[in-house]
Amino acid sequence: MAKAVAVTGNQAVAEALRQIDPDVCAAYPITPSTEIMQRFAAFVADGDVNTILVTVESEHSAMSACIGAAAAGGRVVTATSSQGLALMWEMLYIASGMRFPILMALVNRALSAPINIHGDHSDGMGARDAGWIQLYSENAQEAYDNTIQALRIAEHMDIRLPIMTCMDGFIISHSIERMEYLKDEEVKDFIGEYKALNPLLDIDNPKTIGALVLPDYFMEHKKAQADAMGKVKAVVLDVAERFGKLSGRSYGLFEDYRLGDADITLVIMGSAAGTAKDVIDDLRNRGIKAGLLKPRLFRPFPYEEIADALKGVKAICVMDRADSSGGYGPLFMEISSALIHIKERPVMINKVYGLGGRDFLPEHAETVLNELAEIANTGKAKTFKEYITVRE
Amino acid sequence: MKPKGWKDLTPGGGVILEAGNADEYNTGSWRAFRPEWKEENCIQCLFCWVFCPDSAVITKDGKMTGFDYKHCKGCGVCAYECPGKKGQKAIVMVEEGK
Numbered sequence: 001m002a003k004a005v006a007v008t009g010n011q012a013v014a015e016a017l018r019q020i021d022p023d024v025c026a027a028y029p030i031t032p033s034t035e036i037m038q039r040f041a042a043f044v045a046d047g048d049v050n051t052i053l054v055t056v057e058s059e060h061s062a063m064s065a066c067i068g069a070a071a072a073g074g075r076v077v078t079a080t081s082s083q084g085l086a087l088m089w090e091m092l093y094i095a096s097g098m099r100f101p102i103l104m105a106l107v108n109r110a111l112s113a114p115i116n117i118h119g120d121h122s123d124g125m126g127a128r129d130a131g132w133i134q135l136y137s138e139n140a141q142e143a144y145d146n147t148i149q150a151l152r153i154a155e156h157m158d159i160r161l162p163i164m165t166c167m168d169g170f171i172i173s174h175s176i177e178r179m180e181y182l183k184d185e186e187v188k189d190f191i192g193e194y195k196a197l198n199p200l201l202d203i204d205n206p207k208t209i210g211a212l213v214l215p216d217y218f219m220e221h222k223k224a225q226a227d228a229m230g231k232v233k234a235v236v237l238d239v240a241e242r243f244g245k246l247s248g249r250s251y252g253l254f255e256d257y258r259l260g261d262a263d264i265t266l267v268i269m270g271s272a273a274g275t276a277k278d279v280i281d282d283l284r285n286r287g288i289k290a291g292l293l294k295p296r297l298f299r300p301f302p303y304e305e306i307a308d309a310l311k312g313v314k315a316i317c318v319m320d321r322a323d324s325s326g327g328y329g330p331l332f333m334e335i336s337s338a339l340i341h342i343k344e345r346p347v348m349i350n351k352v353y354g355l356g357g358r359d360f361l362p363e364h365a366e367t368v369l370n371e372l373a374e375i376a377n378t379g380k381a382k383t384f385k386e387y388i389t390v391r392e
Numbered sequence: 393m394k395p396k397g398w399k400d401l402t403p404g405g406g407v408i409l410e411a412g413n414a415d416e417y418n419t420g421s422w423r424a425f426r427p428e429w430k431e432e433n434c435i436q437c438l439f440c441w442v443f444c445p446d447s448a449v450i451t452k453d454g455k456m457t458g459f460d461y462k463h464c465k466g467c468g469v470c471a472y473e474c475p476g477k478k479g480q481k482a483i484v485m486v487e488e489g490k
């Protein structure tokens with residue numbers, strides 16, 4: 001029997017990191033991810049893990065230390081949020097370009113200014129192009145499960161890329177939910193032993209890493225990296241299947257909720273998907289064919305699979321908890337790209353919601369779904385992109 | 393040597409597994425001016441050997457004996473630092489092809 005607990009998302013992820021027992025953790029705590037490192041530092045101090053905890057003076061240094069430790073040959077983890085991730089930016093590309101399977105718990109938070117500490121996806125979306133795999137979670141259980149699956153994905157010999165497991169700041173990180181932990185031995189067995197590819201601490205075989213690559217070879221290196229990214233989907237599914245057998249919880253590239261015969265659909269990521277599912281159920285009870293698609297794997301984005309799942313829907317609203325100022329929301333852009341190749345495209349609209357932790361309530365989902373029902377009837381949208389729950 | 397395709401790169405993000413393979417890089421091809429050694433002015437101070445950024449000054453039994461032109465990139469640092477004898481430099485830079 002798995003152990004049922006009532007914990008915060010941060011606590012759940014800290015517990016996953018304890019069970020993983022990484023070689024090195026370098027971090028610079030920042031709200032709302034602070035509690036992960038606070039708890040993990042206690043595990044280190046109490047001797048519950050064998051991890052070397054490197055306390056640094058900034059997130060830039062945290063990621064640099066992670067890269068150094070990964071180059072040495074260690075299994076490495078860290079956690080951050082918002083400005084912290086932004087400060088890591090240049091090092092993110094180095095971690096992925098050097099193909100180090102570093103695990104980062106990202107507790108999503110808005111980016112300044114104005115300064116704000118609450119949850120939205122601006123930080124994760126900003127790191128979208130950095131060559132990291134990204135998994136998003138709906139609740140504490142998913143954040144815990146994704147953390148454990150993440151290492152298997154990142155460390156797979158076909159992949160060897162860094163991975164971010166994302167959860168909404170405060171809404172998930174600080175809310176207490178009922179969830180289940182795996183046993184320590186189960187996690188240990190599941191993640192297996194880590195074998196670094198070309199560890200620098202293998203001093204009998206000296207090597208050079210991080211050498212200059214000029215125009216004659218740069219694209220070959222980037223192509224090799226892109227090819228590894230291309231193999232991630234298959235590995236995610238394979239790892240999810242094994243994890244399902246162990247935990248009884250099933251995961252995919254995304255979750256489709258009452259989508260099969262849906263006329264109108266929300267595409268929504270993270271905690272707000274949970275809120276929206278309740279509303280979908282209500283509408284279904286009233287005979288309205290509403291459905292929902294919740295992306296889990298955002299990088300690489302599963303374009304073909306999502307296009308397949310959304311085929312036949314009449315009207316879609318993509319809900320973005322981040323904005324690309326002057327463009328559509330980042331999730332909307334991906335869904336549009338996914339649907340560009342299908343013949344009978346649904347009408348698509350984009351709503352930006354929940355920035356800086358603004359509440360997303362069932363009535364907001366209902367308003368959007370009502371609008372979608374009208375669009376499905378008329379075939380016409382009034383506005384393609386709109387901020388919702390904002391005061392005039 | 394035919395350049396490798398992306399599938400033939402060493403797995404793991406730009407890693408070089410052959411230690412010391414910079415030796416194979418012909419930095420001598422960059423050279424526009426070539427250092428030439430005038431043995432008669434050399435006092436064997438080994439300043440050239442200390443200052444050369446490419447380890448291109450060849451020594452034998454603790455004495456300067458000439459240049460490794462495969463790696464000497466012709467920067468002229470050795471010639472600049474060389475004290476020589478009685479105001480006469482023991483290293484002079486000569487334009488390549490002349």
Ligand code: SF4
Pocket residue numbers: 427443444445446447448449459463464465466467468469470471
């Ligand atoms: S010219 Fe420069 S590279 Fe060549 S031997 Fe002198 S110091 Fe070394």
Ligand code: SF4
Pocket residue numbers: 429433434435436437438439440441456470473474475476482483
């Ligand atoms: S610096 Fe000049 S004098 Fe000194 S060892 Fe070199 S060539 Fe001879």
